[in-house]
Amino acid sequence: MLYIQFLFLLLMLYLGSRYGGIGLGVVSGIGLAIEVFIFKMPPTSPPITVMLIILAVVTCASILEAAGGLKYMLQVAERLLRSRPKMVTILGPLVTYTMTFMLGTGHAVYSIMPIIGDVALKNGIRPERPMAASSVASQMGITASPISAAVVYYLSQLSGISDKITLVSILSVTIPATLIGVVAMSLYSLRRGVELEDDPEYQKRLQDPVWKERIEETTATTLDEKLPTSARNSVLLFILALVVIVIIAMVPEIRTLAVGEKPIKMSVIIQMMMLAFGGIILLVTKTKTSKVPEGVVFKSGMVAAIAIFGIAWMSDTYFKFAMPAFKGGITEMVTAYPWTFALAMFVVSIVINSQAATCRMMLPVGLGLGLSPALLIGIMPSCYGYFFIPNYPSDIATVNFDSTGTTKIGKWYFNHSFMMPGLVGVLCATLVGYALGMMLLG
Secondary structure, X not given: OHHHHHHHHHHHHHHHHHHOOHHHHHHHHHHHHHHHHOOOOOOOOOOHHHHHHHHHHHHHHHHHHHOOHXXXXXXXXXXXXXXXXXXXXXXXXXXXXXXXXXXXXOOOOOOOHHHHHHHHHHOOOOOHHHHHHHHHHHHHHHHHOOOOHHHHHHHXXXXXXXXXXXHHHHHHHHHHHHHHHHHHHXXXXXXXXXXXXXXXXXXXXXXXXXXXXXXXXXXXXXXXOOOOHHHHHHHHHHHHHHHHHHHHHHOHHHHOOOOOOOOOOHHHHHHHHHHHHHHHHHHHHOOOHHHHHHOHHHHHHHHHHXXXXXXXXXXXXXXXXXXXXXXHHHHHHHHHXXXXXXXXXXXXXXXXXXXXXHHHHHHHHHHHOOOOHHHHHHOHHHHOOOOOOOOOHHHHHHHHHOOOOOOOOOOOOOOOOOHHXXXXXXXXXXXXXXXXXXXXXX
């Protein structure tokens, strides 16, 4: 019966993924109700902490966007790309990775992607090379961001197990691991695919007057817009917020209110600082609050919160109910072959299209199986697998932004532009992360 119920769980996740975003959350709500009232599983607590973190971070990042800070970051990134155009396949992924690292979400890359494609095309570089890698890199940065929901959830669950587990110790594993993965993926992408003059799809489009005009005359740039000083100030304040969070994480005494008391949890500190600095940015830059909900960061963040609400609650209810029966056999296998749990995280991510939801679903399972925090942190990059099926918004947008047709979803669906960069990046990041986790935290 437990196996049938597990197949039901996967079915509900699949149905939700067909609608994406909010659909994942509400369809999972149907699954949760069936689990409780038909399968008689006791409901667990909803993922309140993760949702509050997402709300706080998204609120601050949305105020940054409304203040013009995101456009300022795009202009800085574009100047860097255009100053070294021949290195766009290396610099493009590093730019999108850095944006995600700072904002805690990969949904801020849509504006930079046309610029990456434009720089590549104007320098005779196959756009697929930097664009596909940049889309993947924007998602790999999530497990390296100190304010992402995935990292903060790991911190909230693991910090009470060992004094070694802090925000800094987690990032000391995930940042170098994912960064090495991004570099490896970029190096792989340098020579992938034929050159533009030999690409049949590109040459075919040049014969079409409409496509030819779009390819030759369209220039994507953000440099023609003059931004107010407040845009730069909002970015500086946002960076200050990240610095303050890291400092508080490194010095527990700051968050200890009285002698003998336990320090305030970092999950609470991050919520507090994000809300506070959101207010500071709002006041200093005199941003209109009516503009805040209109940006892409706010909309994508709210959708993510709802998706995680349903997915995490439904899956947590099942695994808490099923774990006693599964624990023996699975523990033996995972202890002997740790990579099997990384593979499980990867597969779950493919199904639910969210790293935060994957971590929320799989971390309690790993802890329940008795896996060490060092192992669970080391294989954390494997929670990104949704490049495998090319239906994620950033991947679809990247395909549409490439007017040359080199970035594409293949005839056989799985032979798409993001497959190999994703496999190279995630595999390298997971292997490096596992080695670092064992060495630094084991």
